[in-house]
Every structure is written in C-alpha cells, then in structure tokens.
Amino acid sequence: MLIIIRPLHKFTKERIALYILYFKACFTTSYLFYSSCLAIIAYLPFTPSVFPAFINTFGYLYNLISLNGSNFSMILLALNRFHAVFFIFSYQHVWTKK
Numbered sequence: 001m002l003i004i005i006r007p008l009h010k011f012t013k014e015r016i017a018l019y020i021l022y023f024k025a026c027f028t029t030s031y032l033f034y035s036s037c038l039a040i041i042a043y044l045p046f047t048p049s050v051f052p053a054f055i056n057t058f059g060y061l062y063n064l065i066s067l068n069g070s071n072f073s074m075i076l077l078a079l080n081r082f083h084a085v086f087f088i089f090s091y092q093h094v095w096t097k098k
Contacts, residue, residue, distance in 0.1 A: 020080075024073045031066035034059045 038059065065072070 020073050020076050027062065028066045031059075031062040034062055
C-alpha cells in the first residue's frame with residue numbers, strides 16, 4: 001500500500017483522500033492479523049479463557065470498522081469534497097509555509 005500511496009502523496013496537492021485510503025488499509029490489515037490470530041488460537045489445545053475478553057472486544061471493533069470501511073471512507077471523502085466546495089472561509093492562507 002505504501003508503494004502506491006508514496007508517489008501519489010509526493011505529486012498531489014489533495015492528500016486527505018490518500019490519508020483516508022491509508023487508514024482504511026491499516027484497519028483492514030490489522031483485522032486480517034487479528035482474524036488469523038483467532039484462527040491459530042482456535043486450533044491450539046488451550047481453553048478459551050486464555051484469550052482475554054478485552055482483546056475480543058477490540059477485535060470486534062476492528063471487525064466492524066474493517067467490514068464497514070468502504071462506507072466510512074466514502075462518507076469521509078464526501079465530507080472532504082463538501083468542505084472543499086461549500087466551505088466559504090479558507091484557513092490555508094493563515095498558515096505560514098516553511
């Protein structure tokens with residue numbers, strides 16, 4: 001993912017969409033890591049109490065975010081475009097470039 005995003009980040013002026021895409025990829029990758037850990041733990045000869053409940057809670061949240069990640073990213077991109085088109089006050093001229 002970084003191989004794709006790095007040249008786009010270097011040559012584009014609109015970077016919020018790239019950040020949204022990057023964080024969506026990070027959530028999906030972390031969920032895949034979590035689900036693979038669950039699959040490995042399911043085949044181990046331990047009892048389910050070895051895997052703490054709070055990790056299951058975080059995994060459930062990652063599950064929701066990654067499964068609905070496309071919807072979240074579409075909403076964030078729509079809000080980004082709405083802000084760029086309809087927000088009258090431009091605060092970028094206040095920033096000093098270094």
